[in-house]
Amino acid sequence: MTAPRRRSGTHASVPQPAEPSRGAIRCMFGMIPHTYELANHVLTLGMDVRWRRAAARAAVRGDEKVCLDVCTGTGEMAFLLRRLVPSSCSVIGVDFSHRMLRQAIRARGGTPMAWTCAALPALPFPSGIADLATVSFATRNLRLSRESLAEAFAEIRRVLRPGGRLVVLETSQPRHRLVRQLFHLYVRLAVHPLGALVSGTSSPYAYLARTILRFPHASDLAAVMHDAGFGPIEFRLLLGGVVAVHLAHRGERGDAPDPEGSPATG
Numbered sequence: 001m002t003a004p005r006r007r008s009g010t011h012a013s014v015p016q017p018a019e020p021s022r023g024a025i026r027c028m029f030g031m032i033p034h035t036y037e038l039a040n041h042v043l044t045l046g047m048d049v050r051w052r053r054a055a056a057r058a059a060v061r062g063d064e065k066v067c068l069d070v071c072t073g074t075g076e077m078a079f080l081l082r083r084l085v086p087s088s089c090s091v092i093g094v095d096f097s098h099r100m101l102r103q104a105i106r107a108r109g110g111t112p113m114a115w116t117c118a119a120l121p122a123l124p125f126p127s128g129i130a131d132l133a134t135v136s137f138a139t140r141n142l143r144l145s146r147e148s149l150a151e152a153f154a155e156i157r158r159v160l161r162p163g164g165r166l167v168v169l170e171t172s173q174p175r176h177r178l179v180r181q182l183f184h185l186y187v188r189l190a191v192h193p194l195g196a197l198v199s200g201t202s203s204p205y206a207y208l209a210r211t212i213l214r215f216p217h218a219s220d221l222a223a224v225m226h227d228a229g230f231g232p233i234e235f236r237l238l239l240g241g242v243v244a245v246h247l248a249h250r251g252e253r254g255d256a257p258d259p260e261g262s263p264a265t266g
């Protein structure tokens with residue numbers, strides 16, 4: 001694993017597609033809430049469950065008072081956090097899709113958690129309220145440009161208290177050429193048709209396949225977090241680098257990001 005390179009502009013080596021609008025992305029997620037979890041389990045052969053567990057374990061320290069699961073979808077990560085954090089801690093799932101949130105409440109409404117409908121990059125919380133924020137399999141949806149992603153991370157940083165933590169679980173690009181080629185072959189050949197088959201709808205899974213192929217390597221994602229003011233940042237690669245878990249700290253002092261910052265480690 002390598003330290004991130006700081007870059008300006010769009011993700012280097014990532015061709016920039018015509019991005020769907022935020023409204024179009026919300027519509028896509030509104031089409032799939034009932035089959036969303038099943039499709040993920042099928043497409044990852046159930047490994048998404050293990051990956052979320054690994055991220056939740058990396059995230060929780062046990063002294064949290066407020067945790068936000070941003071882009072919570074059907075609330076799987078929020079639910080895992082709820083089981084790991086102290087019972088006095090508030091766990092809040094945030095998403096901009098009413099339909100995904102309705103499915104979260106249907107599936108996990110019996111658990112003491114709160115749900116908020118809101119869109120990044122504007123969270124309806126006071127600055128410094130949260131000890132921990134998680135984002136799982138959603139940074140790809142926060143628009144593919146480096147600037148829009150950094151803006152979303154900066155907003156998450158705003159709501160974290162000094163010393164608070166951000167944990168991001170996301171697909172990455174395997175460095176090993178053969179592994180990357182096999183991964184891309186699988187995404188090209190299987191993700192769209194299998195997702196469409198399970199969900200009964202095509203466009204969200206065509207979009208998913210496109211975003212996975214275009215998303216940057218974990219070290220580039222760490223560099224975006226760094227530009228948004230996080231540091232230190234560490235990441236761990238899973239399944240040969242197909243997926244990465246990032247742990248980023250808000251820093252104990254002040255509000256202004258360190259212009260040089262500290263390097264991330266893999």
Ligand SMILES: C[S@@+](CC[C@H](N)C(=O)[O-])C[C@H]1O[C@@H](n2cnc3c(N)ncnc32)[C@H](O)[C@@H]1O
Binds near residue numbers: 052094095136137
């Ligand atoms: C691929 S799902 C991930 C859901 C869940 N975190 C998981 O681990 O499966 C992405 C979620 O992010 C939400 N989302 C996408 N862009 C968003 C934004 N700008 N603000 C809030 N939620 C957003 C979508 O509605 C969707 O529920």
